Amino acid sequence: MAATDFKDYYAILGISKTSSADDIKKTYRKLARKYHPDMNPGNREAEAHFKEVTEAYEVLSDPEKRKKYDQFGQYWKQAGPGPGWSSAPGVDVNNFDFSQFGSFDEFINELLGRVGSTGPTAGRNPRWNYNYRTSTGGPTGFGGFENASGVGDRAAGTSADREGTITLTFSEAFQGVQRRLSLGNEMIDVRIPAGAKPGSRIRVKGKGQLNPYSQQRGDLYLVVEIQPHTFFxxxxxxxxxxxxxxxxxxxxxxxxxxxxxxxxxxxxxxxxxxxxxxxxxxxxxxxxxxxxxxxxxxxxxxxxxxxISATERELYEKIRASRSFNPRSHFQEIHL
Structure with a gap:
C-alpha cells in the first residue's frame, strides 16, 4: 500500500489513539446508524462512509489488529508477529521508520540482507512473497500469493496449503454467496454456504501452492470475517x-x-x-x-x-401519587 493510500482509522471514527474499547464501540454504533444504507437509501456517499467506519471499527475493536496498526501504520496487515511468525531475535522495530520502504517486503528483504532488494540499501528476491500461509505458519493475507517459482524456498515436507480471509456482510453470510476471487493470474469462483460465521473456514480443494515433490497442488482455506451489524x-x-x-x-x-x-x-x-x-x-x-x-x-x-406532553405528565403524576409498588422496599434490610 502506498503512503497516499493510508487510512487513518482514528480520524475516520473521530477519536483519539487513547480512546478505550468502549469509546470505540459507542462511536462506531453512532456513526453506523448515521450512515447505514437503510437510513440513506440511494446515497452513495453515505454508503462509502459506512464502509469506511466499518473497516476502521473492524481493526480498532480487535486488540491484536489495533496493536499492529498503531505500531506499523500503513503496513500493519503485512506486519508480524502473528500465528507461526515471531520477530527476529534482537530486532527492535518499536520506533522504526517504515516510510523509507516502498512495501513491507522491502523492509524484510533489507532486514535479512536478500540480494536484489529495491529497499534503501539492499535487494529483493522476486521469488519471495509474504501474502500466504503454509501449514507451518507464516504471514497471512489474500491475493498476491507466492508464485510457482518460489516453492524452492520451502523445506521438504512443507504443506502446500494456503490461507486467506474473506469478508462478508451479515446478509451474504446468512444467505450464502458466490464470489469471484483472484489468485495472482488465476480467477476462481467460490461458493460460501449459508450460515457461515466469524472464524468459519471454507476449503477450496486444489487451489493451494504446487508441492514440488508430489507435483500436486494443496488446498486454499478461506477464513470468514463478517462486518458488524447495527442490530444483530x-x-x-x-x-x-x-x-x-x-x-x-x-x-x-x-x-x-x-x-x-x-x-x-x-x-x-x-x-x-x-x-x-x-x-x-x-x-x-x-x-x-x-x-x-x-x-x-x-x-x-x-x-x-x-x-412528554402535558397530558402525559399529568397521568404520570397521578400514577406516582397512587402507586403501591416500591421497588426499593428491601433496602431497609440492607446493612453492613
Missing amino acids: QFDGDNLVCEVPVTPDEAVLGSQVEIPTPDGTVTMNVPAGIRSGQSLRLRGKGWPRPKGGRSDQLVKIVIVAPKD
Missing part, C-alpha cells in the same frame, strides 16, 4: 438483539414488531417484564450447518421518554 450480534450459535419498550408496555404487556434476519415478526411482551430480561424467538436465529436455525434472543430495554 452473535451469542454463540444464536443471534442477540436489544429492543426498547416504553414503561407502559413493560407494565401492561404489549405486542412488539421485531426484526429478524428474514423479516419482521410479532412478539408478545409479558406484563411486568424487567429491563435486561431476554425473550426467545425459536428458530429465528442463524442457519445451522445440518439444517434448521438457531434462536434469536431479544433483550428488553425499558426506555423512559425524555420529552
Whole structure:
C-alpha cells in the first residue's frame, strides 16, 4: 500500500489513539446508524462512509489488529508477529521508520540482507512473497500469493496449503454467496454456504501452492470475517438483539414488531417484564450447518421518554401519587 493510500482509522471514527474499547464501540454504533444504507437509501456517499467506519471499527475493536496498526501504520496487515511468525531475535522495530520502504517486503528483504532488494540499501528476491500461509505458519493475507517459482524456498515436507480471509456482510453470510476471487493470474469462483460465521473456514480443494515433490497442488482455506451489524450480534450459535419498550408496555404487556434476519415478526411482551430480561424467538436465529436455525434472543430495554406532553405528565403524576409498588422496599434490610 502506498503512503497516499493510508487510512487513518482514528480520524475516520473521530477519536483519539487513547480512546478505550468502549469509546470505540459507542462511536462506531453512532456513526453506523448515521450512515447505514437503510437510513440513506440511494446515497452513495453515505454508503462509502459506512464502509469506511466499518473497516476502521473492524481493526480498532480487535486488540491484536489495533496493536499492529498503531505500531506499523500503513503496513500493519503485512506486519508480524502473528500465528507461526515471531520477530527476529534482537530486532527492535518499536520506533522504526517504515516510510523509507516502498512495501513491507522491502523492509524484510533489507532486514535479512536478500540480494536484489529495491529497499534503501539492499535487494529483493522476486521469488519471495509474504501474502500466504503454509501449514507451518507464516504471514497471512489474500491475493498476491507466492508464485510457482518460489516453492524452492520451502523445506521438504512443507504443506502446500494456503490461507486467506474473506469478508462478508451479515446478509451474504446468512444467505450464502458466490464470489469471484483472484489468485495472482488465476480467477476462481467460490461458493460460501449459508450460515457461515466469524472464524468459519471454507476449503477450496486444489487451489493451494504446487508441492514440488508430489507435483500436486494443496488446498486454499478461506477464513470468514463478517462486518458488524447495527442490530444483530452473535451469542454463540444464536443471534442477540436489544429492543426498547416504553414503561407502559413493560407494565401492561404489549405486542412488539421485531426484526429478524428474514423479516419482521410479532412478539408478545409479558406484563411486568424487567429491563435486561431476554425473550426467545425459536428458530429465528442463524442457519445451522445440518439444517434448521438457531434462536434469536431479544433483550428488553425499558426506555423512559425524555420529552412528554402535558397530558402525559399529568397521568404520570397521578400514577406516582397512587402507586403501591416500591421497588426499593428491601433496602431497609440492607446493612453492613
